[in-house]
Amino acid sequence: MRNVFIFIPDTFVIGPIGTLEGFVETWNDTVAFYITNDKFLPDTSTSVIGFCSDTAPSVTVSKRDSSWMHINNKNGHITVYGLNDCCNKYNCITYDYNSFRKSDLCTFNSENYGKHFETLANVVQEKYAQKSGTNGCSRSLFCFILVVNYILLICNILHKILLYLKILIFYSATALHLFQTIDTIKWVLLTLRQKRNITLTIGNIIVSKIADFLFGLILLYFVLEREAEFIEFVQNTTESIIQSLEHLLNFLMGSPVGLKLNFAFNKTLGTFFLYHIALWRAFLHATSPLLRLGLYLLIIPGAFGLSFQAALISDLITFSTFHVYCIYVYATRFYGVQIKSLVSLWRLFIGRKYNPLRKRVDSYQYTHHQLFIGTLGFTVLLFLLPTTFLYYAVFTVFRLFLISLDGILLRLRYCLQRFPIYVTVLWIIDSPCVRGAVKLVLKNNEQIPNSTLYATLQTLSLWQSILNTLPKILVTIPPTSWKFVFHSVVMGSLL
Template sequence: METLVIFIPCVLYNEIPGLLYGVTQQTEERVKSYFILGKYHKYKAPTNTRCKIIGYYCKENLPMKSLSTHKEDWIVIGLKNSEFFLHKLSCNRDNKQCQTVCIIYDQKTFIDSQFLLHDSEFDGLAYKDQFKALAKILNSNDCLYEYKSSLLLRNTFTQMIITVLLFVANCLLRCVDLLNILLKYTTLGLHLQLFLKSVAWVLQSCIGQRKLSVKVGNYIIASIVDICSGILLLYWLMAITSSPSQLLLDTGEVVVRTLRELLQWVMGIPAGLKLNYAFNNMLGRFFLYHINLWWTFLVVSKPLLEITFHIFLYLGRLGLTFQASILADLLALVSFHIYCIYVYAARLYNLQVSGLVALWRLFLGRKYNPLRGRVDSCKYSPDQLFVGTLAFTILLFLLPTTFMYYIVFTSLRLVVVGLGGLLTRVRYVLQCLPLYISALWLLQSTSISSTVHITVRQNEAESPLTLSVKPVASSWWKTVQHCMPEPVQPPPTVEWYNMVKNLISGNLIYPV
């Protein structure tokens, strides 16, 4: 049995009798839909080529001209006791063999909603393709232009200002792209590039849609909160410290002093462990040299740091996200010597562990075959076994000393990586702060509706099934997910298994 679905706008309650225009289409294999968009007016004729005259609307008295013979796709709708009823339906099929469903909808709520076209929200919902088709038709109909665009953004002067701002943003973005070979190594440079892309996205959205979408509005509110909070925090920091560059040097001095004391402790008898004295002394002096070298660099470059810090202060007025980016770069600058020592310790530990594993296979008479990607049996000569036994013994007795340095500086590396990952996620949360969308969700605004609520209005045996549909909002979390700004990508998830595997094998831990 074929189903005929008729969508009736509730604006017809206040209309006088007249012709109806809309769209007719086969939405599914055995479902034909009639989308009535409104009453036809000559001075307000639809420019959409898909729209056509598909019926007549009347009150209780049915005029004779509405009963003119039509071969197919002609609907006559009446209104009695504030309820729509179907006078006549002409199509190229036998009406008695068809199931007819009338759905009453509100045009404005469907047009206001910006999330009704998300596929995931309609999963498991009856007539989901019809609702998606209705939303697309309403958003493409030029006769409903006044519903879909903002009066302010339709203003020519406003569009001109937005176009100029978009041109400036694109020029700045191109300049930043030219310097990307240097800026890509700094968190601040990458965040500045993302900020300019977001500004260009906001301006392009305003020009293209002629209105302020929910996504753009939420990003603008989040940016305003970000900038205001950043300015307040910056003034507070300036009030408690007179020289920010000196504060950086003092912090670096504390870090260097702490590392020196830590190395002196490891070079002694840490936790009562008896390490290899010569190897321990060599590693300790080698790492102390790097720490002293990095501290000398910070002291010598103090004038340059002061100039750089003043530039950072001006950029910090752009918001907390910029300050978090600056803090991430300063963290990398202060802890650069920790990273270098960690790389040395990790590579040395990985080399020893790999050597011990390979030599252990030698004792078992086996060898790793890289061509086949497996371990095969192998015969070794006495000389090879002697050298392997000697090397295995040396590496095994040196491993505790290397492992102690690896544990200490890997722990420091994990702290630095954790702080960097925390700052990355703080920036993401500040850029996507759902203040505006949460207010709309609490107020049950129609602009955030992403699914529909259907109620039965009439279900009699001799008349078509009449339903009333109303767009409603989904859960708060799903609504927030719909409002994520497009240029801002979420930070990658932490792969804990790979991280633990790298820690055990001595591979490097990268920022998360």
């Protein structure tokens, strides 16, 4: 005999005569009867799985499924029909109807609590959504869908324009953030149009966007109130950075920490880099009158939130430090050529040579002239390497600092888009929406004598609630490969 489970809502009242709404699921050795409505249905309904009356009817419930049940409205006794024989032994579970109806499916972990409760939660919520949609105003629903389709049309147009300007997305943090925001809005609108309900994930996105907008307005008000102080702070900071670099280069052009460097080569590199820093200072002084205009540019993304302001600040930092990036490229290329040349010439001493056709290092017999020229070149490059490395190290540190600053701004934008304010508030007030842990309690039901188990949903931990409701549509931040960074710094590759 197979195991029989019967799931009855705790709000179900036995007494009136009527039919039971639900469905039957059959697994290998299990038959489950789910009553998904605490109200009785008319006899013509297609989702009837049983009857509640004083005597069992003599006909089956459905042609497609011969399994059905009967509840005696006098004493609450349950009988199951349609199996191999009449079944009087079963496992009756009373479940918390409101908790299963209001719980968001994204917080319900079916892997830990089985398919029975997952199926029950899916059907109960689907039935309630259909019932709410039927009782809703059709005119309001039509207006809602019309507005959603109109906004989707605008998002699609902007999306195609940004796709056409791929180079702008690749080099501009503001354009990339706008592109990702449009994708997120499209996903939210499509989900709302399909489900016509605000889930926890959608609620997280909407509330985070509102918070992002408010933080942007607060920062904008703070900056505009102290406009002169802010501009003076930016100019003083930029000038102090330039002066620090000049002092550092002058220090390197001498005898830093007692190192005996190649004087002519050191003087040439120092003068070359000082010239570019002077160009950078002239560029910043020439664009300083535009700093006030750039400050007012914050008003435009300020209408969209703090995340857009962070993206614009990232673009402004990249633009204002372009000359420093050029110096870094010069130093890196020069250092990389020396390192690769030294590695290649080192193979000369051990009789090895790189084979570009087979992409491997093979043995090779060098001539005396090749050995002499290779040894001479290796010696020159080796003695010039400390001087090159000093300048390369300085601008590599500066480059890593700018990359770290850009990463902080990127993570700030990412957190503002995914900050789980909505779920956190629901978790604090213990809302049924964030419940997903099934709890079985031994509890007798007065109406149904054979019912001894009561199933309810417990609130998940805050961390689990946040992880289960994070938006999946947003682009995640790629992890930093420290191995790649270390290899690039050592071998002189661009970061």
